[in-house]
Amino acid sequence: MNGNPLIDVQGVRKGFAGRPVLTELTFAVGRGEIVGFIGPNGSGKTTTVRLLNGVLAPDAGHIAVGGFDPGRDGDRVRRMSGILTESAGLYGSMTGRENLRFFAELYGVDEPGRVDELLAAFGLADAADRKVAAYSTGMRKRLGLAKAVLHRPEVLFLDEPTNGLDPEGIRMVLGYIRSLNEQEGTTVLICSHLLQQLELVCHRYLFLLGGQVVEQGTLAELEARHFPAVTLEVETDLALTDGRYRGVPARQVRPGRIAFTLPGREDVPGFLRILAQDAAVYSAVPVRRDLETLYFKIMGGEAGE
Numbered sequence: 341m342n343g344n345p346l347i348d349v350q351g352v353r354k355g356f357a358g359r360p361v362l363t364e365l366t367f368a369v370g371r372g373e374i375v376g377f378i379g380p381n382g383s384g385k386t387t388t389v390r391l392l393n394g395v396l397a398p399d400a401g402h403i404a405v406g407g408f409d410p411g412r413d414g415d416r417v418r419r420m421s422g423i424l425t426e427s428a429g430l431y432g433s434m435t436g437r438e439n440l441r442f443f444a445e446l447y448g449v450d451e452p453g454r455v456d457e458l459l460a461a462f463g464l465a466d467a468a469d470r471k472v473a474a475y476s477t478g479m480r481k482r483l484g485l486a487k488a489v490l491h492r493p494e495v496l497f498l499d500e501p502t503n504g505l506d507p508e509g510i511r512m513v514l515g516y517i518r519s520l521n522e523q524e525g526t527t528v529l530i531c532s533h534l535l536q537q538l539e540l541v542c543h544r545y546l547f548l549l550g551g552q553v554v555e556q557g558t559l560a561e562l563e564a565r566h567f568p569a570v571t572l573e574v575e576t577d578l579a580l581t582d583g584r585y586r587g588v589p590a591r592q593v594r595p596g597r598i599a600f601t602l603p604g605r606e607d608v609p610g611f612l613r614i615l616a617q618d619a620a621v622y623s624a625v626p627v628r629r630d631l632e633t634l635y636f637k638i639m640g641g642e643a644g645e
């Protein structure tokens with residue numbers, strides 16, 4: 341992370357009716373990062389987003405968004421941030437266009453064409469003049485995202501942004517998030533259970549469990565920490581006689597392809613040098629762990645609510 345974090349959460353506690361939800365929440369998000377916020381049902385992701393947006397106040401601890409305390413300077417934080425929640429806060433009796441026009445005026449958006457641009461970007465141009473009450477879940481979600489980005493916020497809080505979307509909608513929304521981040525440097529915090537989708541857009545991940553962030557990092561960092569052994573899939577003509585080659589566990593994946601398991605990344609160059617002396621080596625690719633594999637390793641068998 342470069343410079344001061346855009347989101348800084350230190351030792352936050354929050355409970356409801358005496359039941360603790362967040363016990364010691366500490367994390368930071370840098371400017372321009374897309375961070376996935378992951379945790380089981382009921383672990384407090386939405387509660388965290390509501391704290392960051394100043395809708396809820398923490399019982400203890402400190403929160404800063406862009407240097408402002410959402411509890412004290414809620415309006416400033418809300419001006420610089422966009423939020424997409426389950427309900428999205430849209431008016432069913434108004435059309436899609438009327439909703440965006442209404443919020444554009446409320447947010448002081450002085451950019452002619454912004455509403456139409458967003459309706460088109462989210463595939464809603466044809467439905468723009470239909471009442472939102474008649475929209476499908478996916479259409480409402482896309483309109484909610486359009487509303488969240490209307491005022492070109494520096495930071496976006498997205499709670500399950502692709503829930504209920506069809507494959508085209510998912511691609512549209514994830515593509516939009518990525519291009520917003522690349523072109524405008526928008527910082528994004530995404531809560532989601534859809535780990536494969538998170539992997540397509542996030543730079544880094546925070547794992548929430550038991551009211552605190554128990555692990556964080558990029559996929560490569562998490563993989564190095566939790567799966568230090570490297571499995572290398574090698575295309576080679578080496579003849580494997582048993583489950584080992586020079587003491588290294590080896591498995592014939594299919595004819596001409598062997599998976600070797602090395603203790604660590606640092607062992608790869610030396611191993612490949614030796615292998616290349618013994619046999620022809622056509623390619624060598626490390627087998628990557630996906631976010632889901634890491635999730636279960638990090639979270640263990642802990643279930644949500």
Ligand SMILES: Nc1ncnc2c1ncn2[C@@H]1O[C@H](COP(=O)(O)OP(=O)(O)OP(=O)(O)O)[C@@H](O)[C@H]1O
Pocket residue numbers: 356357361379380381382383384385386387388645
């Ligand atoms: N306003 C509230 N009053 C009472 N309890 C609440 C309130 N808001 C949240 N909770 C409780 O706090 C806990 C955390 O809820 P939260 O919605 O933040 O979890 P989450 O991680 O977003 O879950 P999910 O993955 O299911 O969306 C849950 O037990 C929930 O019932």
